[in-house]
Amino acid sequence: MKYKPYGKTGRTVSMLGFGAMRLPAQKDGTCDYARAVPMLREGIDAGINYIDTARGYITGTSEIAVGKAIKSYDRETLFVVTKIPSNDIENSRELEWRKQLEQQLARFDMPYIDMILFHGLKWDAFNEHVGKPGYALAAARAAQNDGLVRHVGFSSHDSAENITRLVETREFDGVLLQYNFLDRRNEGAIDAAARIGMGVTVMGPVAGGRLGVPGAVALDGEGMEQMRVPEIALRFVWSNPGVTVALSGMNAMDQIHENVAAAERMTEIGDAERRKVAGLVERNAELMKLYCTACGYCMPCPNGVNIPENFRYMNWHKVWGLTKEAKEAYAKFSPDGFWAPWATGQVTGLSASECVECGECEPKCPQNIPIIKQLKETAAALGS
Ligand code: SF4
Ligand code: SF4
Incomplete structure (x- = not known):
């Protein structure tokens, strides 16, 4: 596994992150811990130390699964990230925000979260209340002071321009955004975040968000070994020097092994091969325009x-x-x-x-x- 510094946090994280949003669930919609916990542990044993979840994932039980899975590991070696809703003005009020955070810590059953993300943050919400005294950002700073949260970031599906604006407030340590070879509109935001020393985590490295595309065709990589689309997708994301972590929402053991193997292979890749992946993506993008x-x-x-x-x-x-x-x-x-x-x-x-x-x-x-x-x-x- 290859590791990179996560912005200026002083922490080092695995280039492959474990997305805990698609862990196996039971019929009632709650997490199937008997299957999910060993999967998370398999990923951690393979070198993944960046784990991403959210308050709402798997009806609130994803955080419980992560908490159970990490119990037997040295907490300090892991970088656990979760998200908290903040766009709604009611959720964003300092007291309410803190109450939600404390509930989440109780679900994890752990004393601190490495990074809390304002979930799906919108520029308008940040401008109108999140960043104002008495609201979410102030609550997050207080939680940092109290040792409940180490770093603060945001995830966003806002326009590329608004994500760049949020980055440029310089209030955040990290950002989670959408970026893949079919959707490159956030490249400017990634550059801006990297320039000011933020960690950049990418969600949905393949179009619909899944890396494990069963049966995806191998593409002609002009001299490269034939690679399946998921691996090209991962390599494309990792080839951007501004990207720190590519998240994969994994829910099967073979998917974990496949993604870890892709990350292992990536450590041996030099600039020439990176250019080939970029060239392949460019050529296919041109081909798309023909249609x-x-x-x-x-x-x-x-x-x-x-x-x-x-x-x-x-x-x-x-x-x-x-x-x-x-x-x-x-x-x-x-x-x-x-x-x-x-x-x-x-x-x-x-x-x-x-x-x-x-x-x-x-x-x-x-x-x-x-x-x-x-x-x-x-x-x-x-x-x-
Ligand atoms: S319904 Fe008419 S305008 Fe619409 S896609 Fe078909 S041919 Fe084109
Ligand atoms: S079908 Fe033709 S006109 Fe319509 S969006 Fe595509 S290129 Fe443009």
Whole structure:
């Protein structure tokens, strides 16, 4: 396992982090400790010392599982991170925030948390209350003074610009953000965080958030050994010098072994190979543009079809071999819309199968894409 300093915290963390959001659960929705705890221990035994959880994960029982798992280890060698809701003004009030924190410490059954993250922090919430006297940031500082929390950071799905703003407040030791080869909009925020000495943790190194993509195709890596998509995804994230930790939400022993092995191999990788991974990602990104650049000129469709979003998933399938992720995303199209991290928010509109072939969109496409034909192909490939 390779380790890196986590920003200016003085702590050293594993480049692979254990995301405890998808640990095995029982039918009632609570964590299946008998299966989850050995998995966490397997990861720790393999060298992972960065563990990420949150107040809300697995209906509040993920923190209990982490607490149980780490009992037999030297607490000082581990970097346990959890999240606390703070955007809502009620949760953000100093007293309420402290009450939640104390509940979380009780769940972990441990005296301190290495880093507490404001969960899904929004710039507006920070500006309006979180950063103001009497609210969450003041409560976090008090908790630091009392030894309950060592470091303070935030996670965010806000716009790239707002995440950079939050970074530039210089109030935080670490940030958890979305970054992968399909979604590079946070590169500026990563650079900014690294410049000022923050630790950077990345969630969702592959499109939908899963690293273990069963059956993902091996891609031609021009002289590299053939790598599966999950490993390319991890290498891409780790190749960014600003990134400290890539999180994987692991819930199977073989997934843990696979990700640890990828991290072990990464330690031997030099700059030349890093450039090859970057080149491969760039080439595939160019290939995606051959199909649809997501310019949106064809929109709106009078029948409500979200043309570029359908083609995005077709690209995942065709260019990256991420068929499972593409099908999962395609199945989410609904008249009510759905939230998608890769699309910076809510995706509205309908799936390719709703196209009635009116032909209105095709003359508007600067790429001259035969939209009707390709939508049919998309529906056939992803709709079953
Ligand atoms: S051809 Fe299909 S996608 Fe294009 S505008 Fe008509 S209904 Fe919409
Ligand atoms: S106009 Fe063409 S390239 Fe642009 S989003 Fe529509 S299909 Fe894609």
